[in-house]
Amino acid sequence: MQRLTPAALAQAYRDPVSWIVLAVDLFPIVAIFQFGWGAAALVMLYWLENLVIGLVTLLRIFAAAAGNGASAIVGAIVFGGFFAFHYGMFCFVHGIFLMAFAEMSDATTGVFEISLLGLIRYAMWTGDGMALFIGAILALQLFLFVRDFIVRAEYRETDLISEMGKPYGRIIVLHVALFAGFGLLVFLGEPLLGVLALILLRAAWGALQSVRRRQEITAPHGPKVDEASPI
DSSP states (O other): OOOOOHHHHHHHTTSHHHHHHHHHHHTHHHHHHHSOOOHHHHHHHHHHHHHHHHHHHHHHHHHHHTTSOHHHHHHHHHHHHHHHHHHHHHHHHHHHHHHHHHHHHHOOOOOOOSSHHHHHHHHHHSSTTHHHHHHHHHHHHHHHIIIIIIITOGGGGOOHHHHHHHHHHHHHHHHHHHHHHHHHHHHHTOHHHHHHHHHHHHHHHHHHHHHHHHHHHHSTTSOOOOTTSOO
């Protein structure tokens, strides 16, 4: 793992896209002060982001198979279907835990159903303007997919299995951080400080990803960072 040194940061932030990524990471601060978001909306935004990551991963799987013949496309359909089921279940279980935390923290007492679509509806309901923020994340994901995976032809240097595995490390790290941040929120008893701490923690992870992304561009034969991650 690359270290977050001042020199590495300076190199990463010569790329204007790194600043866009940082802006999207810090965008939820607007939701706190403009829309009155609490911890519930914030953690559910990050859960919805994981679904966006899954969608982009499917695009990467099919893009990696395109141009390699019918057998590769059939493989993409098989692997993509397995990924959609497995990753969907993975996100579903995490979503149940996050929904429980959201109810505990903000006492939202929302009406929800225990299904993936039910969790999506619940997440969209937890904060005003949720569609705006998830839309910004989606737009950034698609931009990174086109710029890095398609235009820079990273699809030529990957395979279906490695693409399938990339989102899992990110989602585990992010959720551990969210659970730790939520625990700190409860411990401090200061909701505003707690949610701001979650955002800053998330932004720090995004800065690390930007450093790794820039180092991959300058050293293209190194191991690939999860470009499906918006951070």
